[in-house]
Amino acid sequence: MSTGRTRTAGPFLDKATLVRAAADLADRDGWSRLTLTRVAESVDRHVSSLYTHVDGLDDLRREIALLALDELSEQVWRAALGRSGGDALGAIAAVYRDYFRSHPGRSAAINAFTGGGDPEYRARGARLAEPIRATLAGFGLDPDQVAVAHRIFTASIRGLALGESRSSTDHRDADAALAQTVDLFVTALDSGAWPRPH
Secondary structure (H helix, E strand, C coil): CHHHCCCCCCCCCCHHHHHHHHHHHHHHHCHHHCCHHHHHHHHCCCHHHHHHCCCCHHHHHHHHHHHHHHHHHHHHHHHHCCCCHHHHHHHHHHHHHHHHHHCHHHHHHHHHCCCCCCHHHHHHHHHHHHHHHHHHHCCCCCHHHHHHHHHHHHHHHHHHHHHHHCCCCCHHHHHHHHHHHHHHHHHHHHCCCCCCCC
């Protein structure tokens, strides 16, 4: 096995390359099947050499979650740029759902990582939230309403993507469900009667 030897030639392996390789592996084979041995095989290194870059599997999983947040943030920011209102909300929902659909391993990393006390994870999450919350605030919501609406919106989009990945639903049905979810949000937000947190 390739994990039984130390590679002495070939491309330099840095931490970023390792994390991307592990994320790609999780997307392809499944989050639950991600192990250091499999990652070492995918980059043709001895498993012990991975500890140069990460402190173990849990640390690697954290790094994948951070990478996924960065990638998703870039796409959400680009989707929101120059848009507002329902147009922005629809574009954000589409790229959010497409990212989760295209990157099941990375998406599982975001969902699985319980990094509430991790300052770096919180900062990456805040960057992802910023264009979504700005769009919601544009409907006239106050900060408390924005916080709750953001939570409901992202949970809805993630839930649709998760349901789609676990069923044989026709993509046209999934697209219709996404469009109708956004329409429901926009209708409620435009009504001026978005509920206040209790």
